[in-house]
Amino acid sequence: MASGFLKRLLPALILSATAMSVQAGESITLASTTSTENSGLFGYILPIFEKATGIQVKVVALGTGQALDVGKRGDADALLVHDRAKEEAFVAEGFGAYRKDVMYNDFVVVGPAADPAGIAAAKSTDEAFGKIADSGNAFASRADRSGTHSAEMRFWKAAGKNPEGQAWYKASGSGMGATLNMAAGVGAYTLSDRGSWANFKNRQDLKILFQGDPALYNPYGVILINPVKHPHVKKAAAESFINWITSEAGHQAIADYKLHGEQLFFPLKAK
Template structure:
């Protein structure tokens, strides 16, 4: 799966493909002093669609199957930007994407309430888990909840590798620390990678530290990691994904038709079947549960 970043287009000129880091820097600069009707990206080709999504959908391998299937069914070409959910939502808010596939429900509701995104639909879920070295120096394997595990990690001053990238995973991690009554930032044992889930797992493996991960990314990369799953099953670790379209009333140049086509596909019978079966052949279990048409309350 290629990950492409898109340069902001002004007037009718085509935008080019640049590095993701450059795009994010440009987005940050252009966010102030720009009226919604004056900027924002739109595919120069109406059959090109910009998808901003979380790194877990890429690092788990899901996009390698989902995007080609959608392209084949729809005729659209998808340019994927996999970043932390916070950055993906910001891209939507600034009109630098057409459709968002993300996993931070509280932050998603903010962008919906602000009017920058519309048509938020439940797509799928899996779970977060706490992983770490098999030696388990903090003794978290006996913990009944994620907050109990985090308390043990802090008390033992065992290395913990955090995302630190504004992602949905970081949002969940910080909520767990808050529930435990612990402020980890600034502690010598608390490290921030500033990277996606796959890279953060690699760092945790190298340092033999703990981290919070979605189970799909962990299973997809476990063969290359010296880490084991230690805490899972806590209902608080539910990890929910929604799709939503960037609002064309705010950013007229976005590909609203393409965004709707993508949303329709991932919530359709075909899209849901693909999601529900993803990973089964390779890992012996599906990495996501398909949830289109359900409410969040049904998952809890």
């Protein structure tokens, strides 16, 4: 029984010890995805972290590609993003000290309720994207090097389609909210993370038409910007955040966040 108690207590002790090395009222800059901001997740979990540690988190919400660029310049202390291959390359290139798993959700394909491409009957994500391309119905793309955009491009490639330059392919060059607004305005299909869709109010005729394929799995990771490359990085404060969001307390906060009664993010054991 004692050993079980110590096992539960250890993460809190580590977090407390890290926080003690941080100056009171310190803040960190976290470059993260628009999905974590648009979904309302940060508005829920960051006050819990700030109350526990006294550390303020200033979020710069960007597409994952842009967030990684911010990290390469040393203009953030940590990243929370969702493009696993790019995250691992970022660390391998020395820009990140390490990466840890945080949570996951999934992507959904939304479109006009009439479903002119017939994707609701598709058996796979690849088939759904192939049907959209063959139909010529409008598709709204973020086209912003975000994690969502990277996933979209993988799906087109797997479907054997190249949408670039096609009249039906609409590039927003913006975040998820703006892209969903574009899709709603022109009756287009688009790929969205579930959290942003759940928090999106201007749906008009849009609805989820395809979901549930394992290919739509969407994991998020947290990265400490390498203080060797960028000595000004607030290592202790950033690690306090990383330790918290990958701890039982952080996982509970993530799991507790719900929108319209639906849990939007699911904790992953840190690796």
